[in-house]
Amino acid sequence: MFNAVLVSVALVIFLGGMLYKVSTWFRYTIGHHVEHISPYRRAAAACKGIARTLLSTRILVLLRVFLLDVLLQLRLFRQDRLRWAMHMCIYTGFMLLLLMH
Secondary structure, three states, rough: OOHHHHHHHHHHHHHHHHHHHHHHHHHOOOHHOOOOOHHHHHHHHHHHHHHHOOOOOOOHHHHHHHHHHHHHHHHHHHHHHHHHHHHHHHHHHHHHHHOOO
16 A cells, blocks of 8 residues: 555655656747747647657658667677677666566
8 A cells, every 4th residue: 555655655656757747848948939839839849740650651761770779789889899788788687677577
């Protein structure tokens, strides 16, 4: 019971932090040439761009990059195989801990 409460509190804090971070992307202006664009229009444009990317052939490029650069760390593998092996052991351990716990 205590662990379930702690996990729930941690998830609420995480979601609150993520909402705050995402909201800062759209609240603050990034220059005087875009001051007239409202945060709602920026958020709508971001959602539209994400949807257009996910529903196009560019999703294949994103999946390839995610698989090779994020999961397999191919760039690090090309630099130094020992560093890659150490990194993959740590990464795999954390992922298994996250998924199996």
